[in-house]
Amino acid sequence: MTTLLESDEHKSLRAAVSAFARSHPRATGPAESRHFWQEAGKLGYIGVSLPEAYGGGGGGVTELSLVLEEMGAAGNPLLMMIVSPAICGTVIARFGTDEQKRTWLPGIADGTRLMAFGITEPDAGSNSHRITTTARRDAATGDWLLTGRKVFISGVDIADATLIVGRTEDARTGRLKPCLFIVPRDTPGFERRQLDMELHATEKQFELTLDDVRLPADALVGDEDAGLLQLFAGLNPERIMTAAFGIGIGRYALSRALDYARERTVWKTPIGAHQAIAHPLAQAHIDLELSRLMTQKAAHLYDAGDDMGAGEAANMAKYAAGEACVKAVDQAVHTLGGNGLTREFGLATLITAARVARIAPVSREMILNYVSHQTLGLPKSY
Known part of the structure; x- marks a missing residue:
């Protein structure tokens, strides 16, 4: 395709x-x-x-x-x-x-x-400005000391290190600025607890606790004063890749449904000949194709160095792909009926996996906020 x-x-x-x-x-x-x-x-x-x-x-x-x-x-x-x-x-x-x-x-x-990535916190949610994981300098050694908590961090157990988003205090203004630190997996004070998820995935989710985690000065990635620039250099690709993740899952589910609809015969013709089956599958295909075009646009803008344009497109792509993925998986399961919930066809586990494309790394509601404020120029409600 x-x-x-x-x-x-x-x-x-x-x-x-x-x-x-x-x-x-x-x-x-x-x-x-x-x-x-x-x-x-x-x-x-x-x-x-x-x-x-x-x-x-x-x-x-x-x-x-x-x-x-x-x-x-x-x-x-x-x-x-x-x-x-x-x-x-x-x-x-x-x-x-x-x-x-x-x-x-x-x-x-x-x-x-x-390498894993740690940004989400229990009390911050979608508001990255409320991140409370703080980094302070040890004046005597020049080391960094990190303290805080993270949650819903993927693959920490198999990662050699986690790129942690912390905040340093600006000595002039007292404001907290986001900074990025490489924290090796076995660093003292860096603890993890696996979360009990119903999501079926090979990658596990973790809550992280950082208790005065001591890091050398060179654990800091980039400029201490760069702030959001460095953070969004990673977040825009994250949105683009999540869109690709959702499109791929949606395509897989749709392909299983199409194979079934072409072969499954209950009356005189395969069920795929009936518009009640065929049209929703056609709609799912159209939605996936449209979201893919937006994803490609976002990726091209990012690779061309247009961070502003890529930010808008990446959010739109992630929104479109998340919606298309959920609809494609739901329609695929529905096409197979009871068979869609069996282990043999491998679609049931995608029901929860598809929701990830809607929820993470940013919810569809926050994307709608972004588009209404940044693109359409409407006032903020928060």
């Missing part, structure tokens, strides 16, 4: 990833998911967006989102691709020191190292 926006190279990449992903059985457990991740890393798919100088493919979010979409369409979406190469890899590539790049990017690119 390609579009007019794609170059021949992109079409070839899409075909190669699709063939690779379809040659592997669906990953239903951590071991299978890890094996798939490692194989994808060896082929260069995980690091396709990272700089060639550090083992990456030299592409951008355009290529990385294409890879994730095709993996999802084959039934093997990798949630950590949104986190490790797209958020953490992008931030380090753009703002990290030479040493941070040498230490982390080659491993992230070939899949041998993973």
Whole structure:
């Protein structure tokens, strides 16, 4: 499935990833998911967006989102691709020191190292300005000390480190400024607790506690005074990649429903001949295609360096893809009837997975707020 926006190279990449992903059985457990991740890393798919100088493919979010979409369409979406190469890899590539790049990017690119991302907090929710995880300098040593809590952080148990969003206090104004810190998994004072989720996913969710976690001065990524610029360098790719994640899941669900609708015969013809079955599936396909076009636009804008335009498009793409994904999965399950809830067809677990594309990393309501304020110029309600 390609579009007019794609170059021949992109079409070839899409075909190669699709063939690779379809040659592997669906990953239903951590071991299978890890094996798939490692194989994808060896082929260069995980690091396709990272700089060639550090083992990456030299592409951008355009290529990385294409890879994730095709993996999802084959039934093997990798949630950590949104986190490790797209958020953490992008931030380090753009703002990290030479040493941070040498230490982390080659491993992230070939899949041998993973990095998680910690921003969400129990009491902040969608309001990132309320983040209370604070970082202060130890005047005697120059080290950083981090204290705070994070929640709904994916893959911390399999990640070598977590990129933590903390806040430092501006000595002149007293205002808190967001900063990014690399926290290795086994750092003293850095504790994790697995959350009891009903979501069926190979990546686990965690609550993190940082109790005066001591980090060397070079754990800080980028400029202490850069603030939101560095943060959104990772958040816009996160939205684009979440859109690709949702589109891939939606395409997979739709393909299972189409196979079933072509073959399942109850009366004289396959059920797919009936408009009550065919039209909702056609609508699901249209919604997925439209959301994909918006996702491609967002990725192209981001890769072109248009951060402002990419922010708007990334939010729109994530909104559209989340809605399209949920509708496609729901219609696929409905098409199969009772069979849609059996383990054999593998659609029931996608019901909760599809909701992730609506909820995370930003809710559809907050996206509507963004568009109404930033795009339409309407006044804020908060």
